[in-house]
Amino acid sequence: DAKVAYAIDAKTQIGFETYNELGPLRHLDSLSKNSKTLFAVVDHEFTGFDVNLGIxxxxxxxxxxxxxxxxxxxHF
Known part of the structure; x- marks a missing residue:
């Protein structure tokens, strides 16, 4: 999995994330055989909370x- 983001200000970022499955640990499949999803995301820090929203x-x-x-x- 990976993420690239750009900070708009001290509390907000926009960017892209990718989630990639590899299969079961006992038998990893080739990269072309599993689920891969690319997300456009917004991260924002509210008072005491971090929110990550993406499609x-x-x-x-x-x-x-x-x-x-x-x-x-x-954060705790």
Missing amino acids: GKGITKEADKWLVKLIVGT
């Missing part, structure tokens, strides 16, 4: 065609 498009036939993700994190 993704599957780039292999094994992937979902479209996917929306929301990740909320906190």
